[in-house]
Amino acid sequence: MAQIDLGKLKFTWKGTWSTASAYEVDDVVYYLGSAYICIADASNTTASPEQNSTNWTRMTSGLNYRGTFTTSAGLTWYYGDVVTYQNTAYFHYLSVSTGYTPGSTQAGNPWQVLATGTGGAYTSAGDIEYRDNDSSNSALPIGIENSVLSVEKNPRQSFPDNTTAVYEQIQLPGATPATNGKSAYLFRDDHPTVETVTYTVTVASGKFVINGTSQLALTLKTGSTYTFDVSDASNAGHVLAFNARTGATNTTFDFETAAIADGVTHNGTPGSSGATVTWTVPHLGFLVYEYYCTNHSGMGAGITWTSSTKIAGRLLHSDAHPTIDLTRTNIYSFTFPTATGMSYSVKDPGLSNYNTIGINGRITAGVSPVNVTGGTLTFTPSATVDGSLIIRDEGGSSDQIFITLHSMFFKPVWKGEGSTYKNKIPQPEDTRFNDPTYRIFANSSVNVHTESIAPLPDYLKKSGRGFQYGTVKPGYRQGGIITDRHYNFWGNMYHNSSNGYYYGAGIGTGCTTYNGTFDPSWTSNWRSPKVWEECLAGKSEYAHFLTDVNGTDLGYLDADGNQLVVKPRLKQVHRGNTNAWYLYENGMVTFAGYGGYGSFGQGRTDSQYIECMGVFHDESGTLLDGANYPKIKHIEFTPAHMGDHGSQSYYSVYMIDTNGFLYTMGYNGYGQLGNNSTTSDYYIKRMAKSNFGGADILYVHSSGYYYTSVYAIDSNGDLWGWGRNNYGQLGLGNTTQQTTPQKITGVTGSDLLGKKVIHVQATQDGDDIGKCHVLTTEGKVYFMGYLHDYGIYMGYYDSGNTGTQSLPRLLTNSSNLWNSDSQKVEYMATMGSRYGTYYFITDGGSTGLEQKLYATGANNTGQQGTGTSTTSGQGSSSEGYWFGKEIQFRDWGREYKGQTNNNYVEEAYGNWASWQTGGTNANKMKIGRIVEIYPAAHSSETYNRCVMIDEHGRIFFAGYWNYDMSVNWEMNNSTSMNSGPMYQSSLTLSGSPSTSQDTEWTAYFGWLSSLNGFVKPGGFCHTGNSYSENGWQALTKDGTLYIGGADPWNQAGFYQGGHHGFWEYQYRLGGH
DSSP: OOEEEETTEEEEEEEEOOTTOOBOTTEEEEETTEEEEESSOBOSOSSOTTTOTTTEEEEEOOOEEEEEOOOOTTOOEETTEEEEETTEEEEEOSSEEOSOOTTOOOTTOOEEEEEEOOSSOOOSTTOEEEEOTTSOEEEEOOOOTTOEEEEEEOOOOSSOTTSEEEEEEEEOTTOSSGGGGEEEEEEESOOOOOOEEEEEEEEETTEEEETTEETOOEEEETTOEEEEEOOSGGGTTOOEEEEEESSTTOOTTOOTTSOOOTTEEEESOTTSTTOEEEEEOOSOTTSEEEEEESSSSSOOEEEEEEOOOEEEOOSSGGGOSOEEEEETTOOEEEEEOSTTOOOEEEEOTTSTTOOSBSSTTBOOTTEESSEESSEEEEEOOOTTSOSEEEEEETBOOSOEEEEEEEOOOEEEEEEOSSSSGGGGSOOTTOGGGGSTTSOSSTTOOBOOTTTTTSOOOGGGTTTTTSBTTSSOOSSTTEEEEEOSSSEEEEEEOSBOTTSOBOGGGGSOOSOSOOOSEEEEEEEOOBOOOHHHHHHHTTOGGGGGGGBOTTSOBOOOBOTTOOBOOSSOOEEEEEEOSSEEEEEETTSOEEEEEOOTTOSSSBSOOOOEEEEEEOOEEOTTSOBOOGGGSOOEEEEEEGGGOTTTOSOOOSOEEEEEETTSOEEEEEOOTTSTTOSSSOSOEEEEEEEOGGGGTTOOEEEEEEOOSSSOEEEEEETTSOEEEEEOOTTSTTOSSSOOOEEEEEEGGGOTTOTTTTOOEEEEEEEOTTTTOOEEEEEETTSOEEEEEEOGGGGTTTTOOOTTOSSEEEEEEEOTTTTTTTTGGGOOEEEEEEOOSSSOEEEEEEOOGGGSOSOEEEEEEOOTTSTTOBOOOSSOOOBTTBOOSOSOEEOEEEOOOBSOSSOOTTOOBSOOEEEGGGGSTTSTTTTTSOOOOEEEEEEEOOTTOOOOEEEEEETTSOEEEEEEOSSOSSOOOSTTOOSOEEOOSOBOTTOOBOSSOOSSOEEBEEEEEEEEOOSSSOEEEEEEEEEOSSGGGOEEEEEETTSOEEEEEOOGGGTTOOTTOOEEEEEEOOSOOOOO
16 A cells, blocks of 8 residues: 655555455545544454544545435434435534434534525526525526516515405314313415205115215315205114314324314204204314214214315414414404404514513504404504514413514516517516506506405405596596506597696696697606605605605615616506696605696696696695605595596595595685685695594595595594585585584494495586495495485485485395395495496305395496396386396307397306306306406496406406497397397396397496407506597506597597407507
């Protein structure tokens, strides 16, 4: 062997260590990546150098790759060992160890990360690895050609924000003592559709036979009721029961001899006539269920289940408190039981005064209400709140939810497919447009502001309670769309016959009066606000404009403070014909257009031909500046009520900031500014919260132009009203004009007394006939105001009243229709005209359906979509036919089998449920859950129409269509639509479609198949003035804008003029 001679140091290199060799002092060997020197003569031995410290010591260390880590018993790990475990390479830095797992938090863990790998798979050149929000690595596949690498939010959260977690206490039967079986769990509010099913039970060969199958494996749903008929004589002596355990082999809670009692009812003796066992399945879906005989073993079988999604929680009492992850500035809702009588709040254990009992340690910022004894608590963690919180019972019980808060995480995503105009429109991959406050069209805002009072079902989160302004139109003979940071406008920029010029159409064109019309789009422009410039330059007083209304950083600056954007993203446009307010994502607002009753809030009445930032003042008129400059999250602009009237000079505006303050400005002839006067005010001024009992304002709504009544919902669910009240539309029991806010839910004798309000829809048609509909947390709708023709156009019938209804009253037929079967109205829509129709989406109640759809009010041209007569049949002595009915759908039949002219063949009609799986019309036409309803009307017309959009983006339509979205339904090439079977003049239901009634309307909602794509959420609006000028715009999920309908004054933006059907918008949209 080679000898290494270093003078006084001599080493003999012996190569790789072997058990067959003997070694002397100063011999050097190689073993598993390291070099060892012999310090005492060693004869043949099986003890390796790393294990034999008597004869060997490590001379120099190397790495020894030992493959994938395994937990096999008896394995010993040494210094320099390298393993891979869960996509990461680890290095062992201690001399020797056993029993440690790489990556664990065990004290003294000797494994250190050497290199991290990806949690995904690389399949193509250009794939990217990134760190995910749980500190693991993930793979991002390469994007498509010309796509751009962007960044989007990636919150770490146990359940999606803007949804609801249901907190449930569960007592497991048979536990001894009982407290050992008590547990707490969090579930999503995605409860399965309930069902009621009956099974027939017999006994044969010592087994239960259910519906003819021995030991049938049952599939049940939590919340549903199942009846087992055990009357057959073979059941004698066999008692059918149910048990549960935590796992198939887990005996911690073994209920083989302790039957589940919750929800189980035994009627009669098994084997005797009429004997049944009924079970309403409790919310124990995370357990293993079995059915069995209490007297004999081996008779039953397992049960599978469908339940709500479990978020967190464990069965064992010692580990019964769920721990969840939430992200700061996101919104979360928690619903707690009322039966326990416990009071829940959010607490910070890190506070010096924290106590498990009482109010000490409460978090109040971002919590609404601050505590609940049964009901819903909404929590928006601030950006600065401590990272570890608890939601717990203030009575000191053990019920609590541990919360770990995280700042927002982000992740890379590929976006876009090129530089065409389409990528300036909200794209399907852009997740910020999942936020329902980002709108596509002007005047399309929805009420998502009362979620803290009563959360919406998950599938309606993007739809809100309904549209703010009733009819969604972008202007009088105007079209337009919101792109990334600008509003794009086309159509009438001239005048509306008798009501003056359009002052640049309120889009900030920079022109004084462009007297013309235009097919290509004009783009809004702004005077960059000094506040914005100083915000980007680092002035701390305006740093709050670097975040959204929830306090989340919007990425306007890089890590070095360099500016990355020129302008914030535009969220909403609230516009009339001559002026508009623009709401940006950081809470800034701007104004452009006619300023006769106040322009941008600085006391001036001159018109603005470019967007100018709003100026705000406190109650005394003192300018709010610096850190006090408010961030606005909600706007109500009276000219935006496009179903109202063409003349909109006498306007007013209302805004709510992130602190719950309400601001007003404009015309005040009827006290609509709520400032205890009737003098118009051209300064935007804040209203004191003392006007509303000290509560924050969540939502503000008005009846529209000129004769304005105003309504506000506060954080307690109380409804306030002020302004015009000539028909009792404020619901105060009088017709006195009110110049200060009055508490509508506090009026003695009112049906709304003590109720919590979540939505309101008010109209007055520009003809001083105000009316209002109110939706409460009980899911009921109430009316107050002008009672035209005994209420025929309001849904509330009163045979002795054709004028004033000054106290709120429940709509007629509520208990038989939308409130039958324990149903609650979740969504309410109306077109906002004098001859109104009202549309409701319910939660389905106890029917087992996810939703049901209803309409009430005007039906002159079938706009209800209920198949009801277009003749009301109503009078003082007769309620007639328009006071509510379930909405009906139709398919259009076959185009063969002898069809001629408008003689439809094999059409089908039915309610929403009939088209679902198991329904009478199943497999004939696809209809998903309806998520948006777009009624349309203009002023005092009765030729009205309505569009519904389902969850897949499919359009359904009913009512009168002078221009048709889909054409040539009939074999004679007519653009008219046969009305289908409906009540005719004889008021008898026709058994088949009328072959003689060729109309431009339909009384049933039919599927529109002519659009080349599916509409994205919020991606539809009406255009036009009167019924003869009806038109539409639609944005499909692939980012394509389609237009159609009448084209007076170029409102359709189509060079060829008015047209039926859908055509892609021809011109490039300006702005980014």
